[in-house]
Amino acid sequence: MRVCVLGSGSKGNSTYIEGENTKILIDGGLSKLELEKRLMQIDVNPSEINAILITHEHSDHISGISNFSKKYGCKVYAHSDAWTVLSDKLVGVEFKNQYEFNGSDFSINELNISTFDLDHDAIHCVGFSVSCNKTKFSIATDLGHTTPEIIHNLSSSDLVVLEANHDIQKLKTNTKYPYSLKQRILSNHGHLSNQASADTLIQMLGNKTRAVIFGHLSEENNTPDLVVDTVKQTFINNGALPEREIKIDIAKQHKPSTIYKIKNN
Ligand SMILES: [Zn+2]
Ligand SMILES: [Zn+2]
Numbered sequence: 001m002r003v004c005v006l007g008s009g010s011k012g013n014s015t016y017i018e019g020e021n022t023k024i025l026i027d028g029g030l031s032k033l034e035l036e037k038r039l040m041q042i043d044v045n046p047s048e049i050n051a052i053l054i055t056h057e058h059s060d061h062i063s064g065i066s067n068f069s070k071k072y073g074c075k076v077y078a079h080s081d082a083w084t085v086l087s088d089k090l091v092g093v094e095f096k097n098q099y100e101f102n103g104s105d106f107s108i109n110e111l112n113i114s115t116f117d118l119d120h121d122a123i124h125c126v127g128f129s130v131s132c133n134k135t136k137f138s139i140a141t142d143l144g145h146t147t148p149e150i151i152h153n154l155s156s157s158d159l160v161v162l163e164a165n166h167d168i169q170k171l172k173t174n175t176k177y178p179y180s181l182k183q184r185i186l187s188n189h190g191h192l193s194n195q196a197s198a199d200t201l202i203q204m205l206g207n208k209t210r211a212v213i214f215g216h217l218s219e220e221n222n223t224p225d226l227v228v229d230t231v232k233q234t235f236i237n238n239g240a241l242p243e244r245e246i247k248i249d250i251a252k253q254h255k256p257s258t259i260y261k262i263k264n265n
Pocket of ligand 1: 009010058061142
């Protein structure tokens with residue numbers, strides 16, 4: 001399996017996943033042009049995308065999907081609850097390309113997909129695990145807090161994308177953000193802070209996960225250095241050392257990440 005985060009943050013989210021014969025996106029929150037550009041940057045022809053999976057209906061996760069699916073005819077999968085509002089937002093997606101899931105696992109060719117619920121201020125927000133040939137990739141962004149089910153899904157994955165949205169202190173002292181918005185972000189159905197994300201990493205440490213890409217960083221209330229420092233300090237505070245080295249990476253808003261190849265070994 002090959003994985004690349006094409007873009008991550010409040011200005012647009014999309015992650016590319018490739019199996020042996022299948023190419024999918026999780027979310028398409030960049031414009032169609034930008035999705036095309038970033039796919040071509042990693043040598044993927046946009047017309048080869050088989051399907052787009054949607055985590056939730058917020059525009060930073062769906063804004064390019066209507067035009068992209070209209071042009072290339074790819075299938076679009078979302079939770080049945082989310083389709084109640086997505087149908088109006090994604091008018092370019094032909095009815096025959098609209099697929100719904102509802103908690104049960106499903107597959108797209110050789111890729112097996114499972115979903116897990118995330119608490120976020122959307123109609124129904126999910127994280128995804130994509131498995132193929134005994135390798136597993138999971139993504140959890142846009143969540144106010146973690147649950148044992150989320151930790152279980154992440155810890156059994158070779159590669160994880162996990163939200164590290166904000167530094168709590170930086171958010172609280174940001175004079176540009178109104179109180180109500182701060183409360184929304186900090187709430188149980190808002191976004192995961194660096195500290196909550198680092199605590200999650202400690203909880204999911206096992207001998208399976210080889211790399212964690214932190215994503216959905218706020219450009220206003222976070223920096224990559226703050227994420228890395230928080231993770232390092234949390235490891236020190238917990239006296240925790242991973243059984244094997246884990247690569248820590250930060251997904252960017254404006255350019256694709258490293259391409260990760262995960263193999264069964
Ligand atoms: Zn988002
Ligand atoms: Zn959201």
